[in-house]
Amino acid sequence: MSEQVHGTHNHHLDVAPGEEEHRSLGSRVLGYLLGLGLAILLTATSFFIAGTDLVWQPSIPVAIVVLAIAQMGVHIVFFLHITTGPDNTNNVLALAFGLLIVFLVVGGSIWIMDHLNHNMIPMDQLMQMQR
Amino acid sequence: MSVVAMAHGHADPHHLHAAEHEGPAPKRIVTGFGFWIFLLSDIVMFSCFFATYGVLVGETNGGPSGAQLFDLKNVAIETALLLLSSFTCGMASIAADMRNNLWFQISMAVTALFGAGFLALEAIEFIDLVERGAGPSRSAFLSAFFSLVGCHGLHVSAGILWLLTMMAQVFAKGFRADIQRRILCFALFWHALDIIWVAVFSVVYLLGSAV
Numbered sequence: 194m195s196e197q198v199h200g201t202h203n204h205h206l207d208v209a210p211g212e213e214e215h216r217s218l219g220s221r222v223l224g225y226l227l228g229l230g231l232a233i234l235l236t237a238t239s240f241f242i243a244g245t246d247l248v249w250q251p252s253i254p255v256a257i258v259v260l261a262i263a264q265m266g267v268h269i270v271f272f273l274h275i276t277t278g279p280d281n282t283n284n285v286l287a288l289a290f291g292l293l294i295v296f297l298v299v300g301g302s303i304w305i306m307d308h309l310n311h312n313m314i315p316m317d318q319l320m321q322m323q324r
Numbered sequence: 325m326s327v328v329a330m331a332h333g334h335a336d337p338h339h340l341h342a343a344e345h346e347g348p349a350p351k352r353i354v355t356g357f358g359f360w361i362f363l364l365s366d367i368v369m370f371s372c373f374f375a376t377y378g379v380l381v382g383e384t385n386g387g388p389s390g391a392q393l394f395d396l397k398n399v400a401i402e403t404a405l406l407l408l409s410s411f412t413c414g415m416a417s418i419a420a421d422m423r424n425n426l427w428f429q430i431s432m433a434v435t436a437l438f439g440a441g442f443l444a445l446e447a448i449e450f451i452d453l454v455e456r457g458a459g460p461s462r463s464a465f466l467s468a469f470f471s472l473v474g475c476h477g478l479h480v481s482a483g484i485l486w487l488l489t490m491m492a493q494v495f496a497k498g499f500r501a502d503i504q505r506r507i508l509c510f511a512l513f514w515h516a517l518d519i520i521w522v523a524v525f526s527v528v529y530l531l532g533s534a535v
Contacts, residue, residue, distance in 0.1 A: 209356025261526035291364035302375035
């Protein structure tokens with residue numbers, strides 16, 4: 194008869210995306226403020242790095258991409274409230290699948306098209322051959 | 325039978341079969357999850373625009389490149405507007421949960437103003453580019469640029485229409501359960517647009533100016 198316990202225990206297994214657990218007004222506002230502060234910090238850093246001569250130039254694109262990914266993470270946690278908690282498993286799995294497709298499409302396209310560009314005969318030579 | 329039931333309980337330590345007895349999830353969770361799936365598919369669609377832009381970014385056909393065209397000060401203001409609108413949208417979600425009509429309408433109105441300011445700056449930028457002879461038909465790079473950034477702008481426009489609809493619905497019908505679900509979905513949509521804008525300003529504007 195211990196099965197009964199599990200039934201009631203599992204009642205609140207899931208949380209809708211964007212939904213916070215039951216928290217007080219103050220802590221919810223504080224959460225958004227914290228997210229806003231972190232996002233402003235990361236945005237300001239990326240705009241600063243893009244225009245500065247202070248850092249090694251080839252590192253700039255990498256820094257911008259890393260800062261962008263960090264800021265997306267901040268938005269997902271503080272604004273969309275997608276967490277790694279057990280009540281969020283479905284949301285995180287859907288997000289993970291979406292990200293897989295995004296990386297396949299973007300990475301695959303740029304990789305393949307870059308190689309095609311390298312391996313193609315330059316356009317002016319191609320025109321010569323067709324004459 | 326009880327022996328089978330006990331064995332079943334032990335063979336299922338993660339309670340995988342407990343869900344069979346629970347019935348469907350509450351409607352708010354089903355709606356929110358369904359909208360989350362839509363948002364992810366929207367993000368996949370944006371990734372196609374990003375891939376196109378990434379492939380075509382160098383194909384300027386002798387025309388201007390991003391570094392010659394982009395005004396980073398304008399982009400910084402656009403970014404600030406969209407970020408602040410995301411914050412006020414969060415305040416509107418809290419007000420909706422608290423069923424506070426006044427704060428909900430104020431936060432949503434401020435969100436709409438920030439969004440409209442963003443759209444106005446983007447429109448001015450686009451008109452300026454076209455007048456300088458750098459319209460979408462100038463080169464493959466500019467076609468991809470206008471498609472990607474314009475698609476995001478269209479999403480923001482649709483978001484503002486949805487926002488105004490939600491203000492009117494709350495005004496006319498109050499915080500009913502179905503209206504609350506629509507507010508949840510709208511907030512998800514608006515925050516997701518801000519995430520896509522982070523990718524746009526980093527990849528298109530900052531990388532385009534830095535390289």
